[in-house]
Amino acid sequence: MIKTFDPLNPAAATIDDQQLAGLVQPTKLHRSLYISDEIFELEMSRIWGEAWIFIGHESQVKNPGDYYTTHINHRVPVILVRDRSGAVNVLHNRCAHKGAKLVDTVEGNARAFRCCYHGWTFNTDGSVLKIPNEAGYEGTGFDIKDPQNNLQTVRSASYRGFVFATLSATIVDLPEWLGGAAEVFDNLCDRAPEGEVEVAGGVLRYEHDCNWKLFLENLNDTMHPMVTHQSVVQAAEDYIATLPPEAVDQRAEAEIIPPFGASYENFEESGITGFAYGHHYDGGKTSIHANYSVNPDYWAAMVASYGEQRTKEILSFNTHNTLYYPSITIKSAVQNVRVVRPIAVDKCIIETWSFRLKGAPEEMLQRTLLYSRLINSSASMVGPDDLEAYSRIQDGLQSTGSEWVEMHRHYNRDEQLADRTVGGGTSDLDMRTQYQAWQAYMGRLAHHLPTGGDHHE
Amino acid sequence: MSNPDIDLRAIEQFLYDEANLLDNPDLDRWIELYSPDGSYWMPVKPDQADPLNHVSIFYDDRVMMEVRRRNFVHPRAASKDHRVRCSHIIGNVRCTGTTAQGDLIVTSNFQCVLYYRREQRVYAGTYEHHLIQEGGRFKIRHKKVLLINCDAPHKSLTIYL
Numbered sequence: 001m002i003k004t005f006d007p008l009n010p011a012a013a014t015i016d017d018q019q020l021a022g023l024v025q026p027t028k029l030h031r032s033l034y035i036s037d038e039i040f041e042l043e044m045s046r047i048w049g050e051a052w053i054f055i056g057h058e059s060q061v062k063n064p065g066d067y068y069t070t071h072i073n074h075r076v077p078v079i080l081v082r083d084r085s086g087a088v089n090v091l092h093n094r095c096a097h098k099g100a101k102l103v104d105t106v107e108g109n110a111r112a113f114r115c116c117y118h119g120w121t122f123n124t125d126g127s128v129l130k131i132p133n134e135a136g137y138e139g140t141g142f143d144i145k146d147p148q149n150n151l152q153t154v155r156s157a158s159y160r161g162f163v164f165a166t167l168s169a170t171i172v173d174l175p176e177w178l179g180g181a182a183e184v185f186d187n188l189c190d191r192a193p194e195g196e197v198e199v200a201g202g203v204l205r206y207e208h209d210c211n212w213k214l215f216l217e218n219l220n221d222t223m224h225p226m227v228t229h230q231s232v233v234q235a236a237e238d239y240i241a242t243l244p245p246e247a248v249d250q251r252a253e254a255e256i257i258p259p260f261g262a263s264y265e266n267f268e269e270s271g272i273t274g275f276a277y278g279h280h281y282d283g284g285k286t287s288i289h290a291n292y293s294v295n296p297d298y299w300a301a302m303v304a305s306y307g308e309q310r311t312k313e314i315l316s317f318n319t320h321n322t323l324y325y326p327s328i329t330i331k332s333a334v335q336n337v338r339v340v341r342p343i344a345v346d347k348c349i350i351e352t353w354s355f356r357l358k359g360a361p362e363e364m365l366q367r368t369l370l371y372s373r374l375i376n377s378s379a380s381m382v383g384p385d386d387l388e389a390y391s392r393i394q395d396g397l398q399s400t401g402s403e404w405v406e407m408h409r410h411y412n413r414d415e416q417l418a419d420r421t422v423g424g425g426t427s428d429l430d431m432r433t434q435y436q437a438w439q440a441y442m443g444r445l446a447h448h449l450p451t452g453g454d455h456h457e
Numbered sequence: 458m459s460n461p462d463i464d465l466r467a468i469e470q471f472l473y474d475e476a477n478l479l480d481n482p483d484l485d486r487w488i489e490l491y492s493p494d495g496s497y498w499m500p501v502k503p504d505q506a507d508p509l510n511h512v513s514i515f516y517d518d519r520v521m522m523e524v525r526r527r528n529f530v531h532p533r534a535a536s537k538d539h540r541v542r543c544s545h546i547i548g549n550v551r552c553t554g555t556t557a558q559g560d561l562i563v564t565s566n567f568q569c570v571l572y573y574r575r576e577q578r579v580y581a582g583t584y585e586h587h588l589i590q591e592g593g594r595f596k597i598r599h600k601k602v603l604l605i606n607c608d609a610p611h612k613s614l615t616i617y618l
Binding site: 201202203204205206207209228230231232234235236238239250253254257349352354362365366369372373374377378379381383384385387388389391392 | 501509511512518520521524525527528531532535538574608609612615
């Protein structure tokens with residue numbers, strides 16, 4: 001039994017690795033995963049301090065000196081910056097001198113970063129540029145060439161423009177970590193006639209009073225829409241029923257909503273696919289996004305780039321939500337990305353970003369933004385009903401009536417393939433996939449493919 | 458700024474009446490204050506130029522207003538299990554111009570104290586109403602609600618402000 005000790009969090013020493021791993025059973029989870037401050041702190045170091053975390057997209061820092069600031073877990077501040085040579089870096093946002101956060105604006109352009117306290121100045125690649133009144137350091141043993149006097153670099157890597165960083169020196173490289181799930185990033189980018197996407201149209205930030213994992217669990221939870229979103233679907237259907245036949249535009253607009261209450265059968269058909277490291281998606285052959293009409297100018301631009309056969313292949317790969325555990329979820333079919341920022345055991349912020357398909361007609365971005373607003377805004381008619389459920393779980397799990405949360409659906413029915421596990425669309429395969437990764441990160445075990453349930457409780 | 462054709466008192470009264478339909482939520486009657494091409498916009502950026510090429514917190518036309526008013530009273534909308542209560546104060550009401558369509562542009566400041574899910578919050582910002590004058594009555598063609606903290610993370614907002 002390995003005792004753990006985190007000097008920043010001495011309380012964490014009270015749970016050992018084996019006990020942590022035991023909080024996840026093949027078909028059930030211990031309620032402390034959602035309500036224990038101690039476990040939250042351990043998650044921040046063992047999951048959010050270990051996994052590849054989404055930082056931003058290269059298009060947010062197009063020109064040398066462009067920067068964007070964020071956090072790797074709920075507190076480690078970092079800067080995404082393009083340096084003078086054109087390289088994109090992730091730097092610790094901490095002055096090498098006294099530790100002040102160097103940049104406290106969200107985005108901008110800088111020739112160099114200058115600390116507001118004593119004026120230490122750093123190049124955009126992190127190297128120290130100037131220390132005022134340097135003579136005072138002569139003979140003190142201080143060496144300006146010591147790399148400790150640079151802004152420290154965070155290990156980072158980019159996949160088709162999406163920049164990830166990790167605080168771990170040992171986690172596998174990004175392509176191996178993404179594994180087969182990278183095919184959804186590919187699909188998102190391939191949907192652009194130019195093969196690239198770029199951030200456009202701003203960001204929504206939605207404060208959630210719940211544990212960050214409850215948001216993740218909902219992404220491929222296909223048993224909730226017809227219940228949680230019944231009201232908005234019926235509201236839209238009731239309104240559509242009042243429309244005269246000539247109200248074509250109104251009908252088309254209102255019809256965006258009913259697919260959110262698609263039937264159990266529809267979701268079952270869409271399937272769920274799980275990968276190592278906790279990634280998963282629902283959909284593939286079909287999804288609730290499969291029946292959107294295709295803009296004819298977009299179709300023409302795609303065929304000009306890829307030919308008709310390949311265009312059909314790209315547009316018929318229809319996933320709903322894809323999770324790259326634990327920090328980013330994408331909807332390739334509508335070019336919408338949500339980013340998870342945990343704050344506390346019962347609080348997280350969900351950011352919604354929209355992407356332009358380079359080379360596609362501008363209306364495509366407008367459709368993406370419409371979607372982001374209608375579904376993901378804090379004032380949408382969909383998101384608040386989801387959040388209501390998460391918040392009630394957060395409250396309900398304080399109950400001592402049971403220690404466990406269950407996830408049995410389709411257990412022992414999922415099919416194990418070479419690099420993935422596949423199951424029916426209403427399977428809890430997504431839950432089991434996430435929590436195998438949770439168990440591996442938290443219990444310091446080897447990561448492996450989700451087993452599909454062929455071992456027994 | 459004084460224009461003898463504009464009855465500022467009547468405009469203020471109209472804004473108060475509109476706010477009352479949100480304080481004591483009656484979205485069926487609130488929506489009737491809007492023209493058939495009416496819209497309600499809450500930007501997410503202080504200097505946001507437009508609601509179509511940039512994401513917004515709200516941008517509802519009559520279609521989405523019609524869906525929203527039905528959803529607002531639906532017994533299975535769990536987020537509406539908690540009744541939302543609001544108290545609006547509107548001030549600094551000014552007529553600041555006319556639109557290309559000839560609508561009156563009315564700018565005002567507002568504060569709204571909102572109680573929802575066992576928690577009280579404060580929203581503040583600027584309203585911009587585009588009003589159509591029809592025989593001594595007003596219709597809203599457009600209402601923009603610019604929150605002073607529009608670009609902050611927000612909690613669920615289940616009613617128009």
